[in-house]
Amino acid sequence: MSTSVLPAAHGGSSHQQAAQRAQDGQSAGLGRIIDGKALSEAIRADVARRAQALAARGVVPGLAVVLIGDNPASQVYVRNKAAACEKAGLNSRVLRLPADTSEQALLEVVQELNRDPAVHGILVQLPLPPHMDAAKVIETIAAAKDVDGFHVSNAGLLMTGKPLFRPCTPYGIMKILESEQVALRGAEAVVVGASNIVGKPMAMLLLAAGATVTLCNSKTRDLGAQTRRADVLVVATGKPGIVTGDMVKPGATVIDVGINRNAEGKLVGDVDFESARKVAGAITPVPGGVGPMTIAMLLVNTLEAAERSLQH
Numbered sequence: 098m099s100t101s102v103l104p105a106a107h108g109g110s111s112h113q114q115a116a117q118r119a120q121d122g123q124s125a126g127l128g129r130i131i132d133g134k135a136l137s138e139a140i141r142a143d144v145a146r147r148a149q150a151l152a153a154r155g156v157v158p159g160l161a162v163v164l165i166g167d168n169p170a171s172q173v174y175v176r177n178k179a180a181a182c183e184k185a186g187l188n189s190r191v192l193r194l195p196a197d198t199s200e201q202a203l204l205e206v207v208q209e210l211n212r213d214p215a216v217h218g219i220l221v222q223l224p225l226p227p228h229m230d231a232a233k234v235i236e237t238i239a240a241a242k243d244v245d246g247f248h249v250s251n252a253g254l255l256m257t258g259k260p261l262f263r264p265c266t267p268y269g270i271m272k273i274l275e276s277e278q279v280a281l282r283g284a285e286a287v288v289v290g291a292s293n294i295v296g297k298p299m300a301m302l303l304l305a306a307g308a309t310v311t312l313c314n315s316k317t318r319d320l321g322a323q324t325r326r327a328d329v330l331v332v333a334t335g336k337p338g339i340v341t342g343d344m345v346k347p348g349a350t351v352i353d354v355g356i357n358r359n360a361e362g363k364l365v366g367d368v369d370f371e372s373a374r375k376v377a378g379a380i381t382p383v384p385g386g387v388g389p390m391t392i393a394m395l396l397v398n399t400l401e402a403a404e405r406s407l408q409h
């Protein structure tokens with residue numbers, strides 16, 4: 098994707114200044130708040146332009162989203178995905194299935210979508226109801242239409258550094274780091290959380306960009322000793338406040354993937370924002386940081402699946 102549409106890189110200099118102040122032993126002050134919403138809007142506008150060009154060649158990118166059950170958060174995310182498609186000129190089809198749908202019935206729905214030439218991208222919204230095997234469902238999606246990048250062959254390709262699709266959240270984080278002009282070659286990157294959806298692919302993308310990567314999990318001893326080494330710290334555990342300011346290296350870029358509701362019903366991340374911001378050079382907020390990038394990169398993956406369909 099062209100980076101020329103991205104907002105002017107305003108982060109690089111302030112990040113470097115914060116790191117410099119930290120190196121000088123001065124207070125790093127308040128870290129800059131990274132605007133994931135603005136960046137996601139720039140990317141979505143670029144997708145809209147590319148989709149228009151593709152439509153002129155007779156192809157309208159099509160995304161099919163399968164939602165099983167009535168998880169309220171999933172319903173919101175799926176609605177937002179369909180709305181984002183519509184705004185960018187992509188077709189979307191949402192298939193809503195009841196929570197007691199059998200796994201076999203779901204597999205048949207996916208196979209039908211695999212055969213549909215108007216559908217370039219397929220995703221099954223996670224989490225699935227407990228009676229379903231998510232790995233089996235994901236493996237049923239045709240790898241060439243797996244716009245979530247979760248299929249085992251796409252996960253394998255990620256290790257080669259030449260992926261067909263990058264999983265949307267880690268891909269969005271790489272775009273944030275690029276837009277912030279964070280130098281990754283030789284940097285210490287620490288990822289907290291080793292899920293298949295975020296932590297593991299994130300580690301692979303950072304490694305491919307030349308960072309020295311540490312992937313922490315729930316068994317990691319003395320988490321702070323790891324996170325305090327990080328020039329780039331990505332936190333994706335689903336545990337609110339697991340990372341606090343004293344665990345952040347002065348001047349670091351902190352990326353918070355968590356989306357949790359606190360006792361007051363307010364959305365909070367996995368990072369204690371107020372204390373971390375006092376130490377970080379730059380930090381993503383929740384909401385408005387990584388979340389909007391996930392949907393923007395889904396559109397990019399769907400568009401590119403459609404563009405590839407013209408090459409066959």
Ligand SMILES: Nc1nc2c(c(=O)[nH]1)N[C@@H](CN(C=O)c1ccc(C(=O)N[C@@H](CCC(=O)O)C(=O)O)cc1)CN2
Nearest residue numbers: 174220221222223224245265384385386387388389391
């Ligand atoms: N099949 C998939 N399932 C899930 C994925 C995924 O990438 N593929 N990721 C998450 C949910 N998700 C997208 O599906 C998602 C989560 C959050 C956001 C977002 O924009 N968050 C906003 C806050 C939204 C709110 O008010 O609740 C933000 O952080 O600013 C977008 C997409 C799990 N399932």
